[in-house]
Amino acid sequence: MNNIVKPTLVLGLIALVASMALSHIKKITYPNILKQEKEKQERALAMVLPGFAVGDKVAVKLDGGEFVYWPAHKDESGAVKKAYAFITSSTGYSGDVVSMVGVDEAGTILGLSILQQGETPGLGARSVEVASKNTFWQTITGNAKEEGEMSPWFQQQFTGLNGKNKITITKKGDWDPSIKDELLSRNAITAITGATITSRATIKGVEKGMDSLAKALEAASQAAPAGAQSITGGAR
Amino acid sequence: MKQYWEELTKGIWKKNPILIIGIGMCPTLAVSTSISNALWMTLAATIVLVCSNILVSMVKSIVPGHIRIPIFITIIAAFVTIVELTLNAFQPAVYQALGIFIPLIVVNCIILGRAEEFANKNGIIFSALDGIGMGLGFGLTLTVLAMIREILGANKLFGLTLIPGMEPSSAMIIAPGAFFTLAFMLCGMNYINSRKKE
Numbered sequence: 001m002n003n004i005v006k007p008t009l010v011l012g013l014i015a016l017v018a019s020m021a022l023s024h025i026k027k028i029t030y031p032n033i034l035k036q037e038k039e040k041q042e043r044a045l046a047m048v049l050p051g052f053a054v055g056d057k058v059a060v061k062l063d064g065g066e067f068v069y070w071p072a073h074k075d076e077s078g079a080v081k082k083a084y085a086f087i088t089s090s091t092g093y094s095g096d097v098v099s100m101v102g103v104d105e106a107g108t109i110l111g112l113s114i115l116q117q118g119e120t121p122g123l124g125a126r127s128v129e130v131a132s133k134n135t136f137w138q139t140i141t142g143n144a145k146e147e148g149e150m151s152p153w154f155q156q157q158f159t160g161l162n163g164k165n166k167i168t169i170t171k172k173g174d175w176d177p178s179i180k181d182e183l184l185s186r187n188a189i190t191a192i193t194g195a196t197i198t199s200r201a202t203i204k205g206v207e208k209g210m211d212s213l214a215k216a217l218e219a220a221s222q223a224a225p226a227g228a229q230s231i232t233g234g235a236r
Numbered sequence: 237m238k239q240y241w242e243e244l245t246k247g248i249w250k251k252n253p254i255l256i257i258g259i260g261m262c263p264t265l266a267v268s269t270s271i272s273n274a275l276w277m278t279l280a281a282t283i284v285l286v287c288s289n290i291l292v293s294m295v296k297s298i299v300p301g302h303i304r305i306p307i308f309i310t311i312i313a314a315f316v317t318i319v320e321l322t323l324n325a326f327q328p329a330v331y332q333a334l335g336i337f338i339p340l341i342v343v344n345c346i347i348l349g350r351a352e353e354f355a356n357k358n359g360i361i362f363s364a365l366d367g368i369g370m371g372l373g374f375g376l377t378l379t380v381l382a383m384i385r386e387i388l389g390a391n392k393l394f395g396l397t398l399i400p401g402m403e404p405s406s407a408m409i410i411a412p413g414a415f416f417t418l419a420f421m422l423c424g425m426n427y428i429n430s431r432k433k434e
Contacts, residue, residue, distance in 0.1 A: 010300060018313075025321050025322065032325035036325070036328045121336060122409060
């Protein structure tokens with residue numbers, strides 16, 4: 001009897017203490033975590049829609065899930081240019097690759113930022129890698145060039161592609177400014193070496209998001225008469 | 237005093253967790269693609285290892301023998317979650333750098349292995365020293381492995397290119413490269429140790 005009661009009590013007690021400690025720590029850290037996530041989202045918005053005034057977040061129910069997008073606008077030599085940012089996800093090698101994409105009305109991608117991924121370190125996780133152009137020897141001998149603020153090369157190469165057409169994959173090794181024109185003319189990206197699944201998942205996310213955005217905008221324009229749809233509200 | 241030193245240093249060579257005991261292979265193979273990954277993983281795993289060793293050795297007297305594993309797992313998992321939540325809330329930069337490594341600590345059987353093998357039988361100070369030593373041994377092995385793989389597989393060191401224009405061997409950066417390198421390291425370790433005995 002004692003063999004059953006005592007272990008049960010001890011295990012129960014330790015589990016109780018552990019869950020109490022965890023729930024307490026969760027309560028302390030939760031507001032801060034929310035704040036960090038909000039800041040992260042704002043940074044991503046500024047990155048995928050450079051120079052745009054971003055409006056309020058719109059959440060719509062679509063195909064059984066929730067689709068989130070932000071309308072934005074920018075004055076360009078008198079004409080108002082509209083653009084949108086949306087959050088999309090697609091299954092990568094381990095879990096979802098969640099990214100935020102900014103597009104203008106023609107479907108040109110203005111920027112892409114991967115918000116969340118759990119890919120293999122050194123392979124798929126290089127989708128968020130910021131690569132320095134300096135070599136090891138330049139750095140240790142103090143000859144490194146100043147590079148300013150750098151953004152991840154994998155995400156950078158989406159800028160300028162057309163999201164409405166099919167984006168293809170080439171395997172040319174790491175992205176480099178010298179292959180930019182060729183990739184743009186073929187509407188292609190160069191995959192991360194050894195992580196084609198991650199590269200493909202990012203593209204699939206863009207395609208899925210473009211579809212959902214088109215549907216969401218159509219639904220919005222049907223709900224409101226043409227021209228009444230304001231995107232100026234809540235500009236930050 | 238000598239025994240304290242002994243418990244601290246045994247993890248580095250004599251009882252190296254990866255090369256001699258042969259545990260913790262899973263995170264070793266997964267994160268040894270670059271030196272910075274190896275160093276972050278070492279830091280994350282060592283913190284959890286030391287703390288869980290201390291906790292396990294504190295509660296060992298009230299833990300009934302046959303249900304010790306679920307209890308150790310509860311302690312380790314709770315600890316990993318606490319570290320994750322705290323970093324996420326208060327040290328976002330570190331949390332971002334560690335990212336996937338924090339959940340990966342859970343698959344690191346060095347932590348459960350040391351709780352079961354050492355902390356369950358020894359006092360608090362010895363357990364803490366054992367944790368630090370094992371963390372050091374894990375870290376050193378991981379760093380050497382990652383250095384070889386990063387140089388050969390990515391033509392880089394600390395994320396910086398070594399020889400501009402040279403195409404690296406991508407086999408080294410994917411899983412087979414990890415197995416080859418680890419096999420050579422095990423081979424070298426056993427060779428040195430067998431020479432020592434003679």
